Amino acid sequence: MAMHAPQQEMQSAVYVYEAPVRIWHWINALAIVVLCVTGYFIGSPPPSVGGEASDHYLFGTIRFAHFVAAYALIIGFLFRIYWAWAGNDHAREIFLPPLARGSFWREILHEIRWYAMIEKAPKRYAGHNPLAIISMHILFVWLAVFMIVTGLALYGEGTGPGSWQHRFFSDWVIPLFGQSQTVHTWHHLGLWVIVCFVIVHIYAAVREDIMSGQSIISSMFSGWRTFRVVKGERAEP
């Protein structure tokens, strides 16, 4: 990891998020917002519109937006998997957490203690902290896989037998859950898991940015993580 020369006495910085990761992050974030809002409306449609059916395409448009955002998320996710392989070390953190390493779990515990206000100072990480890595691995990566698979299975019901979505997803996912309605229910629960993840993700980012002495939010724009030295803490990251 190439450490940058300290610009000031108290600050150092390291390049963490490469441009493709940053662009993916914000496209993905936008897609998730669109998917959550339209997904909620697909379960509970907005009030009826009046007049002739041929004058409107409201629900069709809501569903279309859901599908477009879904494809954006899927293609982005596939690209992100590629980039985990092609990019820098930080790019594969959330995909391949070192689950077999004992120190990884001890550091997760340390991070939990920091959030529980037991530890006085956080450890510093150029990329994600271990708690963030494990959270994103489970709540983002695997949840995204779950939502993509169930989502394509439901989409395949519309495109019908013979379509690739039906052949590769609906054909085994629907029988696995028993029936289509059950897949809908689980997919809908997934929406709320994402909402919970987003709340925690944004809160933790803001809090870390303020309290842990390292830049989080601006890093996702610039790619650089800067460290401020906080009192009572080792200066070495």
Next chain:
Amino acid sequence: MTVETFYQVMRRQGITRRSFTKFCSLTAAALGLSPAHAQQIATAMETKPRLPVLWLHGLECTCCSESFIRSAHPLAKDVILSMISLDYDDTIMAAAGHQAESIIDETIAKYNGNYILACEGNPPLNQEGMSCIIGGRPYLEQLRKAAANCKAIISWGSCASWGCVQAARPNPTQATPIHKVPGLAPKPIIKVPGCPPIAEVMTAVVAYIVTFERFPELDAQGRPKMFYSQRIHDKCYRRPHFDAGQFVEAFDDEGARRGYCLYKVGCKGPTTYNACSTVRWNGGLSFPIQAGHPCIGCSEDGFWDKGDFYNRLSRIHGFGIEATADEIGGTAALAVGGLAAVHAGISAVKRAREKTGADQ
């Protein structure tokens, strides 16, 4: 004894040649086959011996039989009933008691490995099958015996296919669909779900088996593709209102009078695979959605355990009380949001305190 062909039986029962040809064309069309196949069906009827069928009844309500004998065309039911040699069907057979039960043994002996076993209803497994007794013995025994010697099994209706209402939670008798019955001979099974299945679907499935001596093409869940590969929703005549965003908000509102989409009052059309919106019921007269009622998804596995028929979102079990995905997820999101807010407050206090400490 010479075995009569279907055609001979039909003619004996007074069905005209013209009616017979009509039936063959109609069935070919219903099966999605080309007109050339009508002739193939006719030839099969004229030359093949009748298909012996044992029609057993387990835990069920007889709606499948009721549907079957009400095939749209009055002709169709006559044809079908003459087409298959319905050797045993306790609802509509003349024999009763021991005389009736002995027919099962006779059929098994006579057509060993060559008869079709049509199952209406399912066996309960708990209490050694005592919740369904036929002729003094558990239905489970009768089913196992008949299945061991049959050529193939037709699972009529949602009972035989999925379990249906008698298998609803907590399923005290452990009513079990045919394909999940332990110890049943491994015979090919075709599922024709629905509560009941559409009459024309039932007759067409039998016609196909008779004509081609095999099952029609089945989907991943063992249902004939020609009737169960599309959802009610895909061919629903109210679909334009769905796409437009015009929904019935409550029964008897303006939207209901205008025939808007029933999605918001719980229609399961988008998740139900059946032919109701194309074949319809009672001779193509109508189907539930056309009558202004949401589809309840009666041909789907577990439809009886999804909560309210009039709620679009399913009830989810296992949370003490039942709740929808929105109730569970909304509560979780509120809890997480609340925790984050509290955590933020404590963090701010801590930070303020540390700052004060640092200043001193």
